[in-house]
Amino acid sequence: MGILEVKGVNKRFGGLQALGDVNLSIPENTVHAIIGPNGAGKSTLLNVLVGKLIPDTGSVMFDGQSVLGRKPHEINQMGISRVFQTPEIFADLTVMENVMIPCFAKRDGAFELNAIGSVSSQKDIRLMAETILDDVNMLDKRNMHAASMSRGDKRRLEMAMCLVQEPRLLLLDEPTAGMARADTNNTIDLLKEINEKRNITMAIIEHDMHVVFSLAERITVLAQGTPLVEETPENIKGHPKVREAYLGEAQI
Ligand SMILES: Nc1ncnc2c1ncn2[C@@H]1O[C@H](COP(=O)(O)OP(=O)(O)OP(=O)(O)O)[C@@H](O)[C@H]1O
Numbered sequence: 444m445g446i447l448e449v450k451g452v453n454k455r456f457g458g459l460q461a462l463g464d465v466n467l468s469i470p471e472n473t474v475h476a477i478i479g480p481n482g483a484g485k486s487t488l489l490n491v492l493v494g495k496l497i498p499d500t501g502s503v504m505f506d507g508q509s510v511l512g513r514k515p516h517e518i519n520q521m522g523i524s525r526v527f528q529t530p531e532i533f534a535d536l537t538v539m540e541n542v543m544i545p546c547f548a549k550r551d552g553a554f555e556l557n558a559i560g561s562v563s564s565q566k567d568i569r570l571m572a573e574t575i576l577d578d579v580n581m582l583d584k585r586n587m588h589a590a591s592m593s594r595g596d597k598r599r600l601e602m603a604m605c606l607v608q609e610p611r612l613l614l615l616d617e618p619t620a621g622m623a624r625a626d627t628n629n630t631i632d633l634l635k636e637i638n639e640k641r642n643i644t645m646a647i648i649e650h651d652m653h654v655v656f657s658l659a660e661r662i663t664v665l666a667q668g669t670p671l672v673e674e675t676p677e678n679i680k681g682h683p684k685v686r687e688a689y690l691g692e693a694q695i
Pocket residue numbers: 456459461479480481482483484485486487488
């Protein structure tokens with residue numbers, strides 16, 4: 444039984460079957476990659492996993508509880524965080540302020556502490572944010588404005604904003620998209636460290652096979668919304684179903 448269990452998920456957008464009978468089981472503390480060509484349904488699946496999209500049929504259980512129909516802050520409180528396909532950071536705030544933001548919620552126009560993870564005071568939040576910035580090698584940039592940072596740094600900042608929520612499951616939508624190779628390699632090392640040090644289960648959507656093979660223990664290949672094959676990295680190279688998924692494009 445995985446910490447994340449997806450069963451029989453279907454989702455249509457009008458006449459388009461974006462997800463068709465998706466089943467997925469991700470064991471605790473593992474890294475699972477979801478790959479597939481553009482439009483295969485990867486981001487749609489991630490939206491379902493964070494409760495943002497309700498599937499037409501099927502269930503999504505995280506640690507025995509359904510995620511469906513929950514609000515974003517409830518999903519975070521359950522222990523699920525997500526890095527979006529496009530970084531979602533506050534450009535006019537500093538790095539430190541960005542990392543502290545997820546620990547607050549706006550109520551009646553005022554910011555209040557949001558009970559996420561183990562933080563319960565403003566001092567806790569500052570300490571936690573500093574520890575996490577140190578972990579992602581950004582402590583020296585804590586007073587920089589997010590707008591002035593490189594794409595790779597913005598991605599690392601977004602990861603820090605997830606880690607401050609002390610997730611048990613981290614979902615990443617193309618975490619290295621648009622990065623130079625050196626930044627990609629740093630991100631791989633960082634994700635390995637996070638997975639090992641913090642025991643965080645990860646599901647990664649990724650087009651870059653170097654990233655997939657460096658990190659994933661299991662790989663699901665999605666094509667036209669349906670998982671074609673789920674395998675270990677060793678067994679997926681040259682798999683005929685992968686060629687079928689990419690319609691002959693050389694990917695692996
Ligand atoms: N809100 C929506 N309304 C209608 N169609 C949608 C919606 N969201 C996604 N789609 C369609 O569903 C299909 C799957 O899209 P999705 O974004 O999940 O693909 P993807 O695998 O993440 O692709 P990429 O690799 O390009 O990010 C696409 O055909 C897309 O156009």
